Amino acid sequence: MLKTTGVPDKALILTRFPDDVILGKPKAITECYEPIPCNPCETSCPFEAITVGEDINTPPKVDFDKCTGCGICVYNCPGLAIIVAQLKNDKAYFKIPYEFIPMPEVGETVHAINRAGEIIGEAKIEKVTLRKKQDKTALIDVSTNTELIHEFVTIRRMR
Amino acid sequence: MKKEDVILCRCEDVTLKQLHDCFDEGYTTFEEVKRILRIGMGPCQASTCSLLVQREIAKYTKQPLDKVKTHVIRPLITGVPLGSIAKEAKDES
Amino acid sequence: MKHVDLLIIGGGPSGLAAAKMAAESGVSSLIIERDTKVGGQLVKQTHMFFGSEKQYAKTRGINIAEILINDCKEHDDKISYMTETTVVGLYPDYVVTVMDRNHKYSKIKANTILVATGASEKVLAFENNDLPGIYGAGAVQTLMNVHGVLPGQDVVMVGSGNIGLIVSYQLMQAGVNVKRVIEAASVIGGYKVHASKLKRLGVEITTNMTVKSAQGNGALESIVVQKLDDDWQFIPGTEEEISVDALCISVGLSPLSNLLSMVGCEMKYVSALGGNVPVIDHSHETTVPNIFVAGDVCGVEEASSAIVEGYYVGLIIGNRLGKTHPHYERLIQDFTQQLDNLRSGPFGEKTRSGLAQLRGEQHA
Numbered sequence A: 001m002l003k004t005t006g007v008p009d010k011a012l013i014l015t016r017f018p019d020d021v022i023l024g025k026p027k028a029i030t031e032c033y034e035p036i037p038c039n040p041c042e043t044s045c046p047f048e049a050i051t052v053g054e055d056i057n058t059p060p061k062v063d064f065d066k067c068t069g070c071g072i073c074v075y076n077c078p079g080l081a082i083i084v085a086q087l088k089n090d091k092a093y094f095k096i097p098y099e100f101i102p103m104p105e106v107g108e109t110v111h112a113i114n115r116a117g118e119i120i121g122e123a124k125i126e127k128v129t130l131r132k133k134q135d136k137t138a139l140i141d142v143s144t145n146t147e148l149i150h151e152f153v154t155i156r157r158m159r
Numbered sequence B: 001m002k003k004e005d006v007i008l009c010r011c012e013d014v015t016l017k018q019l020h021d022c023f024d025e026g027y028t029t030f031e032e033v034k035r036i037l038r039i040g041m042g043p044c045q046a047s048t049c050s051l052l053v054q055r056e057i058a059k060y061t062k063q064p065l066d067k068v069k070t071h072v073i074r075p076l077i078t079g080v081p082l083g084s085i086a087k088e089a090k091d092e093s
Numbered sequence C: 001m002k003h004v005d006l007l008i009i010g011g012g013p014s015g016l017a018a019a020k021m022a023a024e025s026g027v028s029s030l031i032i033e034r035d036t037k038v039g040g041q042l043v044k045q046t047h048m049f050f051g052s053e054k055q056y057a058k059t060r061g062i063n064i065a066e067i068l069i070n071d072c073k074e075h076d077d078k079i080s081y082m083t084e085t086t087v088v089g090l091y092p093d094y095v096v097t098v099m100d101r102n103h104k105y106s107k108i109k110a111n112t113i114l115v116a117t118g119a120s121e122k123v124l125a126f127e128n129n130d131l132p133g134i135y136g137a138g139a140v141q142t143l144m145n146v147h148g149v150l151p152g153q154d155v156v157m158v159g160s161g162n163i164g165l166i167v168s169y170q171l172m173q174a175g176v177n178v179k180r181v182i183e184a185a186s187v188i189g190g191y192k193v194h195a196s197k198l199k200r201l202g203v204e205i206t207t208n209m210t211v212k213s214a215q216g217n218g219a220l221e222s223i224v225v226q227k228l229d230d231d232w233q234f235i236p237g238t239e240e241e242i243s244v245d246a247l248c249i250s251v252g253l254s255p256l257s258n259l260l261s262m263v264g265c266e267m268k269y270v271s272a273l274g275g276n277v278p279v280i281d282h283s284h285e286t287t288v289p290n291i292f293v294a295g296d297v298c299g300v301e302e303a304s305s306a307i308v309e310g311y312y313v314g315l316i317i318g319n320r321l322g323k324t325h326p327h328y329e330r331l332i333q334d335f336t337q338q339l340d341n342l343r344s345g346p347f348g349e350k351t352r353s354g355l356a357q358l359r360g361e362q363h364a
């Protein structure tokens, strides 16, 4: 239960995913379910793919036809509530926001983590991007098993 | 609960037990308990304890919190050395 | 005695915003700030803010402070500052008494006064609540983000409002182990996006639970937490001991309104706004004419709304002093709309009902 534990139910999560065919291309998954006064996802998307609207309390909605999966909204969301997901070559690819140091390295194997904070498998770091305009929130490209497409949300480094 | 270990006012070291004892003696307004216990009269001038005391008074007197009379705030809101005040008075005149 | 047109007590986001608008209107102001520098709560906020871009959303708090301070710098001829100076008295003849870092005490007279003193952290009463190692969440944030000092290694956070959730995340970023966030109410208080962010890191959030007592020999070593029923009564037999070396309390803020009570402003206890707040009209003027308020002091909210309120009141004060901003009408309308927009969701409901109560209006 999102309200009592911070973990959204599976059914709720699925409302934010397009079907697997559409996911052949990278798409933004906005896990922002509650009306809060916020809209940087909308204003930061260069392709006008996210709509919040006049009332900034409205939760965001993604137009998957317009979304290119560029990941710009991922590091612009103050709630760190957006990831980009894709199914390609029998793997699941993600772009996630990351704000911990030290940063993982490309090629590193890390734990795949679900929304409850549990380890659900392994993932591989594909790319780490941290440009000045990202204002300290890194964008990490990571790959994992396709079965984890709806489960994976972040990484944890193995110590 | 060990009421004597629950601190309400850190500046003057007043505990929940002292406050409840004070209520039992019939002093149930902020101004009264302030005069007896010095609660809220330390350096922070009740910024820490006022809500806690108000809540205890509300519970004891069985009134809603917003009906409990708040304490009167007098200058100065923090400790000022008397020498500083004297110096200012001299400089102004 | 020094004499100023507009005296602003508190250099947080609302005070700075007001100074800017007043300056644009042609009014000179003096900001008095008790801290070593202006910026208020923002200087310790390392996270990105919410809101819309007009209120600098997605910018980190500390950088928003920079923006506001730089805006004020453009009006150097109109805005002056006294930092490390505390206002200790406010009197009905529009005189304030101040004490600076060297304990120098002096008086200043003003035509109009804006009280923008913000809020202070609420405390909790429980056994041994005075043990070293028990902090307010804001104090921990200052310790960590301003001074670079960690409060401890194993921490429990009491309170799941935005501040509790954000500070927990920042503790984890600093390498501190947040063992649990506990919340007395039956649901998480803050934005769920913050809660989910923490949960992903493996931090447990438990609702219907509070801290019962603290133990330790000279310093905090452990706490006992206990489940609560829906009437906030302890459920017997549900005690649980957790070993921690720091406990962080984040159970809300209450307006720092004592200067207003002192000067005789009519006050009201409105729990939705955080505690004792001044009765105000739509121009943010208190019942003592020419004494205005903005920001958390008149209702605990967010920096976004504190900034907009500051701008709004800055315009009104300019107008009051006979110096009307060239775009007065348009800006007033814009700021009113921004505030309405920020407060229109379920999280703004508290503020809306609180304000209605304060103004003696019926609230739908």
Ligand SMILES: Cc1cc2nc3c(=O)[nH]c(=O)nc-3n(C[C@H](O)[C@H](O)[C@H](O)COP(=O)(O)OP(=O)(O)OC[C@H]3O[C@@H](n4cnc5c(N)ncnc54)[C@H](O)[C@@H]3O)c2cc1C
Pocket (backbone or CB within 6 Å): C009, C010, C011, C012, C013, C014, C015, C032, C033, C034, C035, C038, C039, C040, C041, C042, C045, C048, C049, C050, C085, C086, C087, C088, C116, C117, C118, C119, C137, C138, C141, C162, C163, C166, C167, C256, C294, C295, C296, C297, C301, C302, C303, C304, C305, C306
């Ligand atoms: C941990 C935390 C996280 C937050 N996160 C967010 C967020 O994500 N988004 C958001 O919008 N808001 C957030 N806020 C809230 C936001 O910081 C406050 O709402 C905002 O700072 C209020 O502005 P203000 O100007 O009213 O008061 P403040 O920022 O508190 O400033 C008041 C100033 O007045 C000074 N002062 C007080 N009394 C005196 C006196 N007697 N004499 C002289 N000076 C005095 C103080 O030193 C202070 O500098 C957060 C707050 C905290 C504590």
Ligand code: SF4
Pocket (backbone or CB within 6 Å): A027, A028, A044, A045, A046, A047, A048, A049, A050, A062, A066, A067, A068, A069, A070, A071, A072, A073, A074, A084
């Ligand atoms: S991933 Fe890129 S295109 Fe898609 S919504 Fe985000 S910013 Fe827009």
Ligand code: SF4
Pocket (backbone or CB within 6 Å): A030, A031, A032, A038, A039, A040, A041, A042, A052, A059, A060, A076, A077, A078, A079, A080, A081, A082, C193
């Ligand atoms: S920026 Fe993030 S938190 Fe804000 S509305 Fe968009 S998805 Fe939600």
